[in-house]
Amino acid sequence: METIADIEWILACYADDVPANGGACVKHGNEQIAVYNFTRRGEWYATQNLCPHKQQMVLSRGMIGSEGNSCEPKVACPFHKKTFSLLSGECLSGDEFQIKTYPVRVEDGKVYIGILD
Amino acid sequence: MVGYKFCEKLVSRSNQFNIIVFGEEPRIAYDRVHLSEYFNGKSADDLSLSSASWYADNGISLHLDDPIQEINRTDKTVHSLKGATIKYDYLVLATGSSAFVPNIEGIEKNGVFVYRTIEDLDLIRDYAVNARIGAVMGGGLLGLEAAKALIDLGIKETHVIEFAPRLMPRQIDSAGSAMLQSKLKQFGLSIHLNKSTSEITGGEKIEALKFNDDTLLPVDMLVISAGIRPRDELAKLAGLQTSSRGGIVVNEKMQTSDEYIFAIGECALYNSMIYGLVAPGYEMADIVVTHLTGGDKSFFGYDMSTKLKLIGVDVASFGDAFITEPDCRTIVFEDTHKGIYKRINISNDGKYLLGGILVGEAEAYNILLQTVNNKIVLPPNPEDLILGSRGGEAAEGAGVMSLPDDALICSCEAVSKLAICSAVNDGASGIDDIKKCTKAGTGCGGCVPLVKDLITGTMKANGQYVKNIICEHFDYSRQELFDMVKINKLKNYDLVLDHFGKGDGCEVCKPVVASILSSLWNDVIVKQHTIQDSNDRYLANIQKGGTYSVVPRIPGGEITPDKLIVIGQVAKKYGLYTKITGGQRIDMFGAHVNDLPAIWEELINAGFESGHAYGKSLRTVKSCVGSTWCRYGLHDSVSFAIEIEERYKGVRSPHKLKGGVSGCVRECAEAQAKDFGIIATEKGWNLYVCGNGGSKPQHAQLLATDIDSATCIKYLDRFLMFYIKTADPLTRTATWLNKMDGGIAYLKNVIINNSLDINEQLEEEMQELVNTYHCEWKEVVENDELRKRFVHFINAPEEKDPAIKFEPMREQIKAKW
Numbered sequence A: 001m002e003t004i005a006d007i008e009w010i011l012a013c014y015a016d017d018v019p020a021n022g023g024a025c026v027k028h029g030n031e032q033i034a035v036y037n038f039t040r041r042g043e044w045y046a047t048q049n050l051c052p053h054k055q056q057m058v059l060s061r062g063m064i065g066s067e068g069n070s071c072e073p074k075v076a077c078p079f080h081k082k083t084f085s086l087l088s089g090e091c092l093s094g095d096e097f098q099i100k101t102y103p104v105r106v107e108d109g110k111v112y113i114g115i116l117d
Numbered sequence B: 001m002v003g004y005k006f007c008e009k010l011v012s013r014s015n016q017f018n019i020i021v022f023g024e025e026p027r028i029a030y031d032r033v034h035l036s037e038y039f040n041g042k043s044a045d046d047l048s049l050s051s052a053s054w055y056a057d058n059g060i061s062l063h064l065d066d067p068i069q070e071i072n073r074t075d076k077t078v079h080s081l082k083g084a085t086i087k088y089d090y091l092v093l094a095t096g097s098s099a100f101v102p103n104i105e106g107i108e109k110n111g112v113f114v115y116r117t118i119e120d121l122d123l124i125r126d127y128a129v130n131a132r133i134g135a136v137m138g139g140g141l142l143g144l145e146a147a148k149a150l151i152d153l154g155i156k157e158t159h160v161i162e163f164a165p166r167l168m169p170r171q172i173d174s175a176g177s178a179m180l181q182s183k184l185k186q187f188g189l190s191i192h193l194n195k196s197t198s199e200i201t202g203g204e205k206i207e208a209l210k211f212n213d214d215t216l217l218p219v220d221m222l223v224i225s226a227g228i229r230p231r232d233e234l235a236k237l238a239g240l241q242t243s244s245r246g247g248i249v250v251n252e253k254m255q256t257s258d259e260y261i262f263a264i265g266e267c268a269l270y271n272s273m274i275y276g277l278v279a280p281g282y283e284m285a286d287i288v289v290t291h292l293t294g295g296d297k298s299f300f301g302y303d304m305s306t307k308l309k310l311i312g313v314d315v316a317s318f319g320d321a322f323i324t325e326p327d328c329r330t331i332v333f334e335d336t337h338k339g340i341y342k343r344i345n346i347s348n349d350g351k352y353l354l355g356g357i358l359v360g361e362a363e364a365y366n367i368l369l370q371t372v373n374n375k376i377v378l379p380p381n382p383e384d385l386i387l388g389s390r391g392g393e394a395a396e397g398a399g400v401m402s403l404p405d406d407a408l409i410c411s412c413e414a415v416s417k418l419a420i421c422s423a424v425n426d427g428a429s430g431i432d433d434i435k436k437c438t439k440a441g442t443g444c445g446g447c448v449p450l451v452k453d454l455i456t457g458t459m460k461a462n463g464q465y466v467k468n469i470i471c472e473h474f475d476y477s478r479q480e481l482f483d484m485v486k487i488n489k490l491k492n493y494d495l496v497l498d499h500f501g502k503g504d505g506c507e508v509c510k511p512v513v514a515s516i517l518s519s520l521w522n523d524v525i526v527k528q529h530t531i532q533d534s535n536d537r538y539l540a541n542i543q544k545g546g547t548y549s550v551v552p553r554i555p556g557g558e559i560t561p562d563k564l565i566v567i568g569q570v571a572k573k574y575g576l577y578t579k580i581t582g583g584q585r586i587d588m589f590g591a592h593v594n595d596l597p598a599i600w601e602e603l604i605n606a607g608f609e610s611g612h613a614y615g616k617s618l619r620t621v622k623s624c625v626g627s628t629w630c631r632y633g634l635h636d637s638v639s640f641a642i643e644i645e646e647r648y649k650g651v652r653s654p655h656k657l658k659g660g661v662s663g664c665v666r667e668c669a670e671a672q673a674k675d676f677g678i679i680a681t682e683k684g685w686n687l688y689v690c691g692n693g694g695s696k697p698q699h700a701q702l703l704a705t706d707i708d709s710a711t712c713i714k715y716l717d718r719f720l721m722f723y724i725k726t727a728d729p730l731t732r733t734a735t736w737l738n739k740m741d742g743g744i745a746y747l748k749n750v751i752i753n754n755s756l757d758i759n760e761q762l763e764e765e766m767q768e769l770v771n772t773y774h775c776e777w778k779e780v781v782e783n784d785e786l787r788k789r790f791v792h793f794i795n796a797p798e799e800k801d802p803a804i805k806f807e808p809m810r811e812q813i814k815a816k817w
Helices: B002-013 B035-040 B052-057 B118-128 B141-152 B174-186 B233-237 B278-292 B365-373 B417-425 B431-438 B448-461 B478-487 B493-500 B509-521 B525-531 B561-573 B593-605 B637-648 B709-726 B733-739 B743-751 B759-771 B776-781
Strands: A007-014 A022-028 A031-038 A043-048 A063-067 A072-076 A083-085 A104-107 A110-116 B020-022 B061-063 B068-072 B077-080 B085-087 B091-093 B097-099 B112-114 B133-137 B157-161 B189-192 B197-202 B206-211 B216-218 B221-224 B228-230 B248-250 B261-263 B268-270 B306-310 B313-319 B329-335 B340-346 B353-359 B408-410 B548-550 B577-580 B586-591 B618-623 B657-662 B676-680 B685-689 B701-707 B805-809 B812-816
Touching: A007 A022, A007 A031, A022 A063, A022 A110, A022 B525, A031 A072, A031 A110, A043 A072, A043 A104, A063 B509, A063 B525, B002 B278, B035 B118, B035 B141, B052 B061, B068 B233, B112 B118, B118 B141, B118 B221, B133 B141, B141 B157, B141 B221, B141 B306, B174 B189, B174 B313, B174 B329, B174 B340, B174 B353, B206 B221, B248 B261, B313 B365, B353 B365, B365 B448, B408 B448, B417 B431, B417 B448, B431 B448, B478 B493, B478 B509, B478 B709, B493 B509, B509 B525, B525 B776, B548 B593, B561 B577, B561 B586, B561 B593, B577 B812, B586 B593, B593 B776, B618 B637, B637 B657, B637 B676, B637 B709, B676 B709, B685 B709, B701 B709, B701 B743, B709 B733, B709 B743, B709 B759, B733 B743
Parallel strands: B020 B061, B091 B261, B112 B221, B133 B157, B133 B221, B157 B189, B248 B268, B618 B657, B657 B676
Antiparallel strands: A007 A110, A022 A031, A031 A043, A063 A072, A072 A083, A104 A110, B068 B077, B077 B085, B097 B228, B197 B206, B206 B216, B306 B313, B313 B353, B329 B340, B340 B353, B548 B586, B577 B586, B676 B685, B685 B701, B805 B812
């Protein structure tokens, strides 16, 4: 179990900046983080921006959606449509890829991303 | 490969074991079955079966480049080359085999290679640069693979030398070999049968092969592929029982003469036989894993049936391929025109299939193999099995469903028919689902067509109506959804999803609905940018590395010198790579997403418009120079091409659309390879439709002859709108026509004879799209809110993606990644 104390919350952007039902890329030091505004579900997600399949910095430009009866939220890489769970980071297209996910908090129109120290 | 499979199976079934892997090669296990693809651009990484982190993640300690030197069976320890001493409870030998190198005089000369490891391939590749004539010793499966590799490496003249009187002596008979030989000749291979090499002549390096019949073949290099020898030297040293002809003797549990030591794969000798294929090796791995985890499973030999593609020729052999009369009856089909040979051996009572050989066409392999293995009673006309049913009732796919439940469908992963059908009954609905939950089709991939038939067959058997639904969120075909969206006048994705869909949508239905909305209402697509494919979202084509390319419209390929200068200036200013496209326009590559609005602002100010190269919409109408300049030209093809491109530009469709106009029958615009093609005649134009370049080229078909320009446009309006309204997503016009009941005759009847009484409507709908045309880039450039979206970092809009790097190439740039 991770404890809250380990997480540093960084101010990523304003909620208005991220398009409805879409993503945007946030710069955090040398890291690129994709943040998704899942307006349809009233949820926010964040993952690494790098698609592990062909090493492209593009996940924030991918389409989001859901899969299966459990409505697993997912993002599809715009390059070759590999899809990843926004909850677990697991690749849903049958490949052995895993992407990093981050917790997201939205307060007063500001989007915070939780970084594990 | 077999060693890796053992690890994979063991960690998936137990965490009780501490696994330590020693390997002689410097790299992790890789796919030797597809080794020759290394020469077609696959890298060593692509061939890897896993990653170094996979071993670490599963707690396996990996010692590469460090072969075991000695086994101490009393202490149960192993000693490695680098000096590690490890104690074991169980030891699994998966040492594989090495290439057999015959003892011929001169074999040590430079330019003589074996074909076994990636290192061998590297050596061959380096040497091939300076070689013109190459030879392969051995006309078996691996030898022909090696010959293919030499051709791929650009060797001008490639010879195959086989000792036996036929090629692939273990798999096919003389007639099949003759057919294969004539096919291979077409690919530039010279084949020498019945040849025994007595000497390799030359100085330091190989210069020629000398044969027993005293003939001489000058060569620059030689690849030896004359069979394999099991790597049993370590076992021999440890006093384990080995065979004098090579191989570590094992029992049906894969145990060697020491019960704590197992041998699997090509080093193991079971029942006096080495199993040199990957599938039995995987089965052996499974048996050892089952044994170690407390189960009980035995090896009883293995079906050595095989199907492969050799230099573009399908070759398969299954069951008892060589049994002959009077022990059986054979049915042979031979077509020297197409290069097809098929032979099946059936039991004397005509009831059962015993085996057979297929050369040149092996589509029936899977079902034939299943028929042998499951002892399925043959139909009254067994020749149908290789000739196809000729008349009478043809039950397509029924053959698959009649297999028994325990029929082995995927031999690499040992998946039965029952497992696949159960997965479908549990909700798996596509090949990807099946791969995920059963692993079927993830090995050599040969069973994939069979698995697909099983999926469709099972779904049909369950009474599930198999229809072309868009995705899990919409239970409708594109055509149905198109009509429903139209009748209900829905104008955005969320409304469509709320009305007719479920869930939250996905990357399949979003662009389909986006295309439908655009074809119906022609609104500015970037207003709903997050339902667009990336290219439509950023109005540019995403390229390797994450940059975009920019293509302004150049109708009919006609451009003024001033506009050419502007393109040059813009490309220079933003550091873009420029290339002429196949559609007679200019593509500028390497643009940062941040620069796109500024680039387009400059282009638009110079009079350019979006070229829609990013969209599923009209790309270009290619033209020849036509009657204005060409002495053969009948009509002004350029003017007509421009008129047509201007008319349909920006119209969104199920897939991209390309057109062409040629000024005479010489067809310089290649109009018959386009979705619509127009060719000048003495009396007017001939209109062709539904052609296609791409991976499956198809000529366009003649829709109307000798029509005037106005009629041509009228027919095009109807044709394009009919396509837009009825085609499945991402279906080009050629495929759309191929699937259409009645084909071109039906289409003619609709477009020319108005058989559906919809032509007036089609024309109105197209005119509406033409009237509402807008340049999407102009909308963005003039709108600050839209411009703001073209950034990489939302919290640092000025900064470009630092991951993007370029390197120089021929005085321009290319993406580095």
